[in-house]
Amino acid sequence: MARLAPFQRLQRDFAAYIRDPENVTPPPGIEPRRMAIYARLVYNNVESVLANVFADLQEVVGKTTWRAVVRDFLRRHTVDSPYYSKLPDEFLAYLATREGGPSLPPFAADLCHYAWVKYALPLAPDMPDDAFDDDPLDLDDPVAVSSLAWPLQYTFPVTDIGPDCQPSTPPDEATYLIAYRDRHDEVGFMASNALTLRLLALVEAGSPLARSFGEIAAELARPVSRVEAAGLAIVNRLHALDVLVRA
Amino acid sequence: MAVHAGHEGPQGAGLGLRRAFMAEFAADDGAAEGVDFLEVAPENWIDVGGRYGHSFRALTERFPFVCHGLSLSLGGPTPLDRSLLEAIKHFLNSHDILCYTEHLSACTDHGHLHDLMPIPFTEDAVHYVAERVRVVQDVLERRIGVENVSYYAAPGPEMSELDFIRAVVEEADCLLLLDVNNIYVNSINFDYDPVAFLRGMPGERAIYAHVAGHVREAPDLRIDTHGATVIDPVWDLLDEAYVAFGPIPTVLERDFNLPPLADLLTEVGRIREAQSSGALSRGARGACPSQGRTRG
Structure with missing residues (x-):
């Protein structure tokens, strides 16, 4: 990426916190309560489409693991698609390429792909x-x-x-x-x-x-x-x- | 230079189209008569085939449509997504969409976060965003409207929000999507006078307006959820907008906690009433300023 302007460095730090609020220091000078709103909105928005499409995975791994996985996805995966409806595709890419992260059953990638087909084919x-x-x-x-x-x-x-x-x-x-x-x-x-x-x-x-x-x-x-x-x-x-x- | 935004865009009172309401709109039984136009996010419909795609095509053939983009990230750090832009252009043309608007915000860092993050209100950011808006207008071969967004935190401001918005639209020579609910939400979140703010907006550039519901997170914090009924202070502010700028075409946004369509159509009807009375009071003010609606 090209050299960031000062305002872009502010944006970078702002987004870094949103991706990983548990580990990243919130940007200085902003009330934590307000940053927490952003972190929550972004997480909930991403989680809602993933939970909808990958309900089967959520059911077998349970809520705690599921939340950890969604957070890991937000923290580490770069979503290239501008289409919100392609977040499930991005999640499959994350599953296919991730190293480490919360432990998932060996069938997770297959199960999620099958769920994705059911979601994506009617809209193709x-x-x-x-x-x-x-x-x-x-x-x-x-x-x-x-x-x-x-x-x-x-x-x-x-x-x-x-x-x-x-x-x-x-x-x-x-x-x-x-x-x-x-x-x-x-x-x-x-x-x-x-x-x-x-x-x-x-x-x-x-x-x-x-x-x-x-x-x-x-x-x-x-x-x-x-x-x-x-x-x-x-x-x-x-x-x-x-x-x-x-x- | 006078900017005659009106003829480029929609007319009357519109509604944000949700998939949940597609069947009712498609039924063509008069239920949706009260809606003059519909708004969608192009990103939610580009390349969508199958039953939804067919229903959507049938609706764009029946109703005037406007598009309100989500993912262009006008204020984001990565280069403008040319392939998205070309897809949007094709979409606008193939569905005969009246106009296209985007948010004055960033939804990306190095990747998409699919939510609206604030752009720091700085001089550099003004030039950066205005240049990107110009590029978008060049590619789309039309002017676009940019929306004043709701926000909950303002990183590193060097100027006021109002100065920032004004500077961007002037430098980009673009149109404005006047989001009345966002002005109200921000006025609570940042403790300013919403009416004064509204009157300071470049309303002569408004191609249309948004009105929506929000949630009360705390006494001093509102969140722009589009998940509730429009509250009275926002309706009042919409009246103020019509008085100040005329009966701008207006869309009711509702994205969550969807009530029956009939309830939303009631709210759309309220927009139309406000537009009529706003036009009247504006007309009256024009004819005889002393009898115009009092300000403030």
Whole structure:
């Protein structure tokens, strides 16, 4: 950052206190009661959207840990997005990159990501009106994954986690899901599997269907013809759900 | 130079639009007839798709809208966020928004804190903020209004709040969003005469006004929550504003503890009544100053 003007140094100290009122000295010459109002307003505003979106995490870790985590987020995370509604995204980034801080269960990042999907998908920017159609897809048709279909892979069983299910180690099998918003803005979640997500990853990377099936067949050491037949059925189920669209 | 703010902005009495009221506004059953225009924070609607996005689009096609920004951080230390500014510009144009206003405050240090922090009232800060407002106006290709914010602490002031506000709007040649509730809140928090303050504001630049409720934290401290009914002293101050500056278009802000929409529409109706009587008393004063509304 460029050299700060004197008034900006005042602002920096002002904000530093707000971020961490327990450890930072309040700016001189200002009544502590008044600084405390700022600290409280900022904390409450940030906490309210996070508590709303990550209610499941709050429930499993309890109020005390939750408050410590929100405070740690405020203290240490630099929020780049100007959008208040993106604070949950920023919280995920904090969880992914934080070192130290209040202890959280090993499934916290997975659980929060899943909660974020439920929050963010209904609000995500629309697909173009003409993106969806009902004609069956064939092997040669160019396809794409809808920007409103989000393949999800979690180490922990996010759909089961709650106060009575708090695994300390991940199960052998990952949890595969596809979250999608269809042309009527209905949001759905479907259980999926590694193979389907591999196909979606290939499609997202720009690979045509035929080549994607060929690659999967090679990976599985199966005949291409069988993978194509099974794969095309899956593709059309996903197309009917508006997960895959004609490119 | 006379600044004719009026024709650039909205007319009449408006309401801050909350998502909770979208369905009622969308119903188009006459319930929202009493609202002349609606106000939203662009940051809350930029790139929002799905059902909310569609409802919002339907409303901007039906109602006049104004935008009141949250995150530009006109007084903040980091460079202006050009990508946000471009997004706002696109949003204003694509929804045919009448005007755009921001807060005379900072909401960032090195990152976003999503609340309004005071700008120290200094000469350097005046130049700094005015230059940023000018850049924003250049990018948006329109003048913007800046709002006098509520505050609870004044770090390192070297001039009065009023001088600061006046200097910024003059140097930036921008418009004013006259927040009447904030004047009242600050007058308690910093023990000054709200009417004298109001009359010292550059009201001729006011593109519209805000009125809102607040909470009483302590006898000498009010917090601008937008979470309560507007209190009588604030209504009185709004009357004073209309007498001083004419019936400025005015938005009722209500963001928390939302009552039924009908209650808010009653308050919006009260704005309209005040605008009519304010216009009358101002007209009377103009015609015959001795019969004008007494000041103070």
